[in-house]
Structures are given as structure tokens and as C-alpha cells.
Amino acid sequence: MNKADIVDVLEDIAVLLELKGENPFKIRAYSGGARVLETMEDDLGEVIAEGRLGSIKGVGSALVDKIETLYATGELEYYTKLRASIAPGLIEMLDIPGLGGKKVKKLHDALGVESIDALKAACEAGEVSALKGFGKKSEEKILTGIANRAAYAKRHLWWDARTVAEPILAGLRDLPQVEQAEAAGSLRRLKETVGDLDFIVASSEPQPVMDWFVGQDSVQEVTAHGETKSSVRFESGLQADLRVVPMAQFAFALHHFTGSKEHNVAMRQRALSRGYSLSEWGLKPSSNSGSGELEVEPSTGSAQESGELEVSSEQELFEFLGLQAIPPELREGMGEVERYEQGGDSVPSLLELSQVRGVFHNHTTASDGRGTIEEMAEAAEALGFDYLGLADHSKASYQANGLDDARVLKQLEQIRAYNESGESGLHVFAGIECDILPDGSLDLEDSTLAALDYAVMSVHSSFSQSEDEMTARVIRAIEHPGTVMLGHPTGRILLRRESYKIDLQKVIDAAIANKVIIEINANPKRLDMDWRLWRRAAEKGLMCAINPDAHKTEGLAHYAAGVNIARKGGIPAEQILNCRDCAGVAQWFAERR
DNA sequence: GCCGTTTTCGGCCCGACTGTTTTCAGTCG
The missing domain is CATH 3.30.460.10 (Beta Polymerase, domain 2)
Structure with a gap:
């Protein structure tokens, strides 16, 4: 079983234990373990082989056993039994606002309800309000929650x-x-x-x-x-x-409600280890600090006199705790507190919008876009770009009016003519978004790809291949000498379509080995490749391109969403092609040939 | 279940809000 599946199992166990009414700290140990595993950057197989799993903070002996068993066999008796003991309908009930593990358990134990439908019937019959701990309002709230479940649960x-x-x-x-x-x-x-x-x-x-x-x-x-x-x-x-x-609490409240939850836990632990208790209301000496470093007068009256600290900004809060200010987008509880304590090289300098000098992978009326070459170029210039890359679909994307070799070459002529016309100070790079066919071969002739400035290779079909097939398919495309970039590597559509099955670590390694760029598809529905993978991949040397995948002039503005992802992923500007000037980009393309 | 420059046992981040209660448990962020 791979790491992502094991993470799912651990999270599942946490939810099931909640419904069992288990010790909340035990529950946290499982969800914490899932979190640690998810954000671990080393290969799980290697970590297990080297016996290092147990030395990871948050993974104790019980979790080591379970993770190793799952990794080796894909099964875990503890989990199987736990699952069998709890009706699946109870898990769904946790989505209803106001219902947590304990209340769901009580509803199940007292009324025998095992599904949302049964819960609804029990509410309508007045059985729920008759229970101790529930009342008329709870009953109404549950009914409203059931009625609006789909809309409320939506992100x-x-x-x-x-x-x-x-x-x-x-x-x-x-x-x-x-x-x-x-x-x-x-x-x-x-x-x-x-x-x-x-x-x-x-x-x-x-x-x-x-x-x-x-x-x-x-x-x-x-x-x-x-x-x-x-x-x-x-x-x-x-x-x-x-x-x-009040103004005095603003920085604390802003920090607290910015989260993430995991980041806050790490910050509070840090505060506690220094003898302070941190909350959304402030920072004060902790009652059981016992450090002796603090002179606290227990008998004094107001909060101010008892040592409550004032900070006027989040920056001061971080500084007080011995940290450089952590930007909000990095506060995900993924080791940022440790990194910002060390400072120096471990603190990334984050990409700014103004550093982006142009974008690649955009469409025109030649395939399924709404803007002409001229309209797209004009819009790009208005955004302050020095260059624009156009990459229409290739012929296998029939539904998108994809271009065959002849049409590609014709468009290339048009783009060259545009550049030579001197109509604008903006340079247009001629590219293509070429389909990766199911066997990993490409949808255009090698000579056509070679004539273009660059090519983005993307999967648009046969999404249901096995992980091995898909991984081999994409790596074959990466190894093709005509490949400059890989487009939206997982094919996910946020909130609508899952990623296809693919081993991205292998894909990343192949891309680095072949000097192929992986894009951040900046369409707000994609944001693919995912920010969680970027820090590690960039450290290994992967190059990135921010590609809005614009299908009309307004879509170019989506590059800002790609900048967000580059920031969250901590990708340095040197590894983002969009930060190079026109000559630098042309040189990159030429060297790839 | 995890963890330990005071601890291998007894803690574990913190506080408001809600609805249910006569003093608080559960949920939520």
C-alpha cells in the first residue's frame, strides 16, 4: 500500500475512534500521525527499510507497527475490525453542523439510528429532543443541517x-x-x-x-x-x-484565525516551552511554567499587571517567540516553525507578482480559445508582460478543435509575422499543447515539434489507466527530446474530478533528469502540480513554469493564482522560468533542443 | 497513542459559543 493510502487509513481510524467515544488524545495521535506521514518528504519505503519510522516525531511504536503492516501487506486487522464495528452512515452524520463524535454516538446508542435518513425520521418524530443533552433547538438544527448538507459541506x-x-x-x-x-x-x-x-x-x-x-x-x-x-x-x-x-488583541486574533490549526498548535507549544500561554486573546506567562525566568505576581489584579504581553503586529508576535515572521501562506504546520527558527537558507524568499515577466501555455481561436493571437498579445502586454507563450491543443483533442501538423506550422508562420510586424513590444513564443497519447507517444511529428519554440505535453484522454501505465506513459513523453514542459500533471479538477492515478515522485525525478519543466497550471480549477509537492521537488532541482492555461484574454490574470501556489510551495525565483527575461527564456528553449 | 534538560506516568493548545443545564459538556475553529 502506498503512502497516500496509508494516510487515508490513519485518518479513517481517527474518525472511527471519534465515533467510538475514544480518548481525544488518542484520536489526535492518529490524525497527527497521518499528518506527519503526509508531509514527510522522504520515500516511505526507504524510511521503513532504514528503520527510521519510529524516530519521526509523532510516530510511536503503535503507529510504526500499523504503518509497516499496511505498507507490507495493504491490510490491518485492527482497522478492518474497527470499520466493521461502525455503520458508515454514522461517519456521514459528522458533516452535520453541531454533531461531533460524542453526539453521534449518543444518537446511535439511544435511538439506534445508523443513517442520515433514520436520523431525519427520529427528529421528525420528536425522539431526538426527548434525549438528555438534546432539545428542541438541537433537533431543528439537525434537520436544517440535513436539508442543507450538500451546500454547507461544499468548499x-x-x-x-x-x-x-x-x-x-x-x-x-x-x-x-x-x-x-x-x-x-x-x-x-x-x-x-x-x-x-x-x-x-x-x-x-x-x-x-x-x-x-x-x-x-x-x-x-x-x-x-x-x-x-x-x-x-x-x-x-x-x-x-x-x-x-479591541486593537490590543488584533494581532493575536488575526494570527489565530489565519491558522492553520496545525500551525497554531506548533506555535502554542513553542510559546509553552518558553513559559508562555498563547491564545487568540493574547500571550501571558503560563500558570505552570515554573521556569523561574518570569517574575509573576499571582496576587495582582488586572491582566496587564499579571504580565500579559502586548504586540502590535503578527511580526512582533513571531519575533517574541524567536522566529522570523512566517508568511500566512506557509502556516500549514509542515515544519515552518522550525525552518523560521533556523533562519538563513531554510527560509525561502517567496515569489512576487512583479517578478513574473510572461506566461506560457495559453490558447487562441485556432483551437478552443476565444481570443486571437493579437488579442491575447495585447492583453498580455496590458498585464505588463514582456512575452507571451501560445500553446494551442493538438489534433487528438478533437473536441477542442486541436491542430494537426499543417495547422501548427501555419500558426507558427502567423506568430512569426506578428513578431516581425513590430506591432508591439511584446514577444510571442510559438508553442503547442501536444497530447500525450495513451502509449506515451506524442500527437505531432518530431519535425513539427522541432520547428516550434517549445512544447507543453499533456494528458487529455484514457484517464482510467493503471498507475503503472499512466506513470510510464508520462515518463515516455518526458523523455522525448521535443518535450519542454509537462502540463497539468495530475489532470485534477478541484472539487469535481480526482487526479488520475500516477506516481508523481517518479515523474518528478524523470523531469529533473531530462531537464523538463513541470508547470503550475494556474487555472483556479486546477492548480496542478500541487503546492505540497513543490518544496521538495524544487530542492531536488525541478524547474517550474506558471501557466494560466488562458482560453480568453481575461484568463491570463489567473497567473496570480499560480504565483500563490509558487509561494506556498516555496519555489525560488531562479527555478521559475517566468522570472527570466525574453532572451533567457529563448536560451532555455534552445538548450533543451 | 505520543512524549519527556526536572517526569516512563500523567500530561497532552486554548477559549468562546451553544444549548442545555442549574454548573457544564460538546462542538468549533
């Missing part, structure tokens, strides 16, 4: 969520009572998808701010309207929370 593309969030943030900042306002949560961390929106406001007059927030035209439902917190839901099912705090 949203970062790009879409940002479109909703921006005017709200601007509106908050316009209010006279608001001293400072920021969006927090996964939106601020630039995650590829966002569950809900979080806004943090500093104000000494919360009420008018709350009233404005819940009174927005687009609000469909107000789910909370308190003094420090309000929650609303929009028609799309997207939920937004607003928290208003």
Missing part, C-alpha cells in the same frame, strides 16, 4: 471566495468604527480551496460593525449575531464569520 475555489471576500473587506474598512480589518483563514493562507470566510476587525465599537456585516444585501441567513462574533451564509452556501476585537 469553494480560492479565486471565487476571494471575489466574494474583497468587497466585504473593503466595506468593513470603510466603516468609521473600524481601525483595522483583514481576511483570515484559508483564504489568507492562499489554499486552493476555501471552506468559509473569516474576517477580523479591530474596533472599540463592535455593534455597528456587526450590524453592517449581517445586513449586507447578499446575506441569505444570519446564523449568529453576537458581541464578538457574527456569522452569515450567502446563497452559494458560503459562510462568513466576523470577529471584532
